Amino acid sequence: MKPRLPIDGLAARFSILLAAALIAANAIAAALLYADRARQDSAARFEREVERIVSLVPAIEAAPAERRIRAARAASTRLTRVSVDPVPRVAAGPTGRRAAALTRALQDALGDREVRAALVVRHHKDGPHGGEAVALSIRLDGDANGLQWLNTVSRGDHRGPPGIPSGVLLLVLGVSLVSVLGVALVLIRRLTRPLNALADAARAAGQGDRRVRVPEAGPRELRDAAAAFNEMQARIARFDAERMRTLAAVGHDLRTPITSLRIRAELLDEEDAAPMIQTLDEMTVMADGLVHYARGAGDGEEPVQVDLAAFLVRLCEERGAILTAAEAVHVQARPVALGRAFGNIIDNAIRYGGAARVRLERARDAVQVTVEDGGPGIPEERLSDVLEPFVRGEESRSGETGGAGLGLSIARNIIASHGGEIRLDNRPEGGLRVTISLPAAKMT
Template sequence: MRRFLPKTLTTQTIWVLLIGLSVSHFLSMVIYSGDRTESLSMLGGRNMAQRIASVSHVIIETPPEWRGRIVAALNEPTFRVSISPESTLVNVQNDGEQLTLLKQFLRFKIGLPTNTPLAVQLFETPHDGGFLGQFHPNQWMHMQMMSEMHGISAHQSLRVSFTLPDGKWLNFATDIPESNPFWSPTSIMSLISMAVAVIVLSIWVVRRLTVPLRTFAQAARRLGKDVKADPMIVSGPLEVQEAARAFNEMQDRLQRMIENRTQMLAAISHDLRTPITLMRLRSELVEDETDRQKMLETLDEMEHMISLTLEFAKQEAETEERRKVDISALVSSICDDLEDAGKEVLFDDCEKILFECAPVGMKRVVSNLIENAVKYGEAAQISVTMDTDALQIIVCDKGPGIPEDQLKKVLQPFYRCEASRNRDTGGVGLGLSIAQSIVEAHGGELILSNREEGGLEAKVILPQ
């Protein structure tokens, strides 16, 4: 179910506003339509009563022998008049405020005395039931019940009957004009117009509000690739300006922290050279040749570690200018050099792949991974792929791999799987750390994993 829900802030806001305002608009239309229908019904009944009163005055003042002709002339398809010995309305009961008001209005307009019989009936009739005056009241009651049972829409009809001075009954049957249906073209157009306006305004407003979020996302990606990237531009509403300043302060603290750590590491490594030099001089005074040789080898190893540490610190401190590089050609040149040295290297040739990076740093990463594969895994197989999201450089070997619990540890500085501490067999433990540092400076990731068919796979993922 959740996968069908909107994911972006823009679509979520549009749906919330659209549903909320649509429901509110619909309920308002229902309330308005009910009040309007009731008002029109009362107004229509009053107008029909006024017409009945006017016709009644004409018939009352006309001689009895002329009344038949006048009644025939006044009859219309929606307004029937008849004179009969008895009332056409039977068992009529006044029910409702509207019916009472109509009866009082008719008696006043016609000028009927209070003792003159007057029957008024107001009821719902089906649209397709024909004209009211054609049926007996019992038939109308039956039609009304059938319309309710079968769901036939109905409208109001008014029937009036009162006695003339000569004792006969004057009967009227007419329809009260009905209001427009609720789902009229106007109401549908109103609802559609409201929905379109909500969508357009929501898209415009939300896009303006989400611009700072996109700016923060771009700044975060830029910081992940280059900690010395330019700070964010402080602009927009006060809240956005405050967040931008906080982001710039965080970036500044990160830069100072990295610089301080690098400078401290470089200072310590540099200061260690002095005691090593003194120990080398003193080792010359050792008479035992074997002991002196072992001391010199230890000092050489310490000096080599210090040199790599200084190089590691220098690598983090320096910022190489980035430019477009043909990664395929870069990898191919490294493989050619190793093949010339007699190493088993297989590169899956691919088309030209341009990628913006630090050329020297990227060459160092690829060289380190391929040399490790050749040195510890007998042979190296390299592939380079590029898709819409990222560049991938994969280096595989045929060696024994690395224990699962040490796959992440080998990326730490000075950690070695080989416990003898012999740099010819286990190295110093900075190669992968330097490679990882360079890859992370590009906003990428270095992943080590053991292959099912045997050997180690080193994957470099660099986002575009």
């Protein structure tokens, strides 16, 4: 059996799946927003750069030759260095798509001037502002004593409009995740509650409880499942009741002809009558067994809370069994039916093992009753068979050595109808051990 994982439940798996989907969706949305913001910032820087250069070139050209260097120095900022030089700093021809776009935009705005643009990757060792920079070389008109090129280098860390702080973004993400998960958990709890009730009812039905029903509530699919389960329970209960009535009727109706035959047999000679009477006695045992088997479930009896320790004390005193230990525990049971089940088991132990030792103890939410004897036990290959109807440890149907082979079968049916189970084992030191487990009653 594989160990259960902490996320084995439907609610846990749904929550983790929903959380993963929400985190992935928000992460993708945040990435797209960041990319769009970067694109918009880049476009804005591009436009500002074009506007600034377009306005700067005529101003530099209008200045006298000796003032062009000072004008360029005055136009420099913390992020852009402007100079007027005799040679261009950018090699001929644009490099890259963005550089080509910047070149075309400047040429359209400045006329026929020669414009060279390039994107330069600056490393941190070049200064505190590493990253991408835009280098421009524009040929100036007019005589400027050899100073015919306007060179600009704009660092790539221009700041655009302030965006959403990362802390606020994480807070929004967290609030969104908690809100959606909260709503989802409420819904999934409402969804799984009927499923849990159906599972509990199915377990009880599997243990023989034909009265358990499931509330027909919740979504349509769950209502349909609950209705189908309730209908199945009702049909099985009707079938069981009809089967038991049939068995009881057969057992009861057999008594009359058996009694008539016995009276006739007793009129014969003793030598001829003895084998017939023995056969009729065995048939009587079988007929009585059928009646007891049919009545074994005790369907007409209402369950009550039973002090199992006091209950076993009385049974052991009546039958001469030995109660070795008994904790104070309670079970929800039908007392007459439960007394028949324990009585059959104790009687078998005394009949085949000479004595019965009974022990009662509690194990977590269950109650465990053990009945041991010192008899010959049962062959291992027949341990499971003896719980079936009309199966005995020895083949005789004599009332002196046994019955019809229904005692343990009756006990098993009664225990199963109480939500418990019976297990048979041979003791290493000899004899049979019968272990009965029942659910303990919840104390209010």
